[in-house]
Structure formats: structure tokens, C-alpha cells
Amino acid sequence: MNLPSDLVDTWREKRTARHKQVSEVLRRAFRIDAATLKQIIPLLKDTYSFRDRAVHPIGTTTDPVQHPELRIYSEWRYVAYWYQNAYNLLRACHSLFSFVLETKPSKLDQPIEKYRDHLRPLLVPVLDRLQHEFIGDDESQHSVHE
Secondary structure (H helix, E strand, O other): OOOOOHHHHHHHHHHHHHHHHHHHHHHHHHOOOHHHHHHHHHHHHHHHHHHHHHOOOOOOOOOEEEOOOOOEEEOOHHOOOOOHHHHHHHHHHHHHHHHHHHHHOOOOOOHHHHHHHHHHHHHHHHHHHHHHHHHHOOOOOOOOOO
């Protein structure tokens, strides 16, 4: 996407968080309204947080955290990366990818539409498989068949 160079420079200077950059790119590329953006931003923030903590784990010890299902205290990683958090993040990412595949980019962003259309045949089978095998037929989730 063609972004104003001053915006990119500001992001570099201020070390703007990736989730904010990505949400702004999505907002511009797909003309996302404020209500939808309010749902996307926390998803992206959580996704990058989980990723960053997995790839760059803290090297210090922390207080034990109570596991919500086991009801025992354990190291934070066992709580952060337990099944329900992974499942919730999977569902949210599935929704975001489905949204991007189904939403027409703004008229000024032909390269994004071309790139998305190139990725569609690769992503649709993956999203459909996730829907079928892991997410199920929840009313809030829909297949992305064309």
C-alpha cells in the first residue's frame, strides 16, 4: 500500500507499535469504519503480544499465575499459552482474514486488491479447513467460500 512517507517516518521516529501500524494500513486499504477498527485493534495487539512473548521471552522470574482451568498456580506461560487463549486467537484471526478476503479495498488501492486476489486461492482452503476442523459451525463464523 502506498503510504505517505511522512507517516512512515513518524512511525519510525516514534517507534509506533506494529499493531497500530497494521490497523492503520487495514483502515486505509479497506475503508474500515471506527466500530470495526475498535474490534481489530485489540486483536492485533493481542496477536503481536503473544508472538513477541513467544519469540522474545522475558529472562526474569515472575510471580505464579492461577491457571483458569486447572485452578493451580503456575508459571505465566502455562496460562498465557493454554488452549482457550490459542483457540480465541485462532477464531479472531480467522475472522480478520475472512473480513479482508470479503471486503473490497478502496478504489485507490488496486495493488492491494490484486495481491489479495492472488492470495485468495491459497488462503480460502486454509480458512475453510480451520473453520471445519477447529472452529465449527458457530453462528458468528462463516466459511469464506467464493
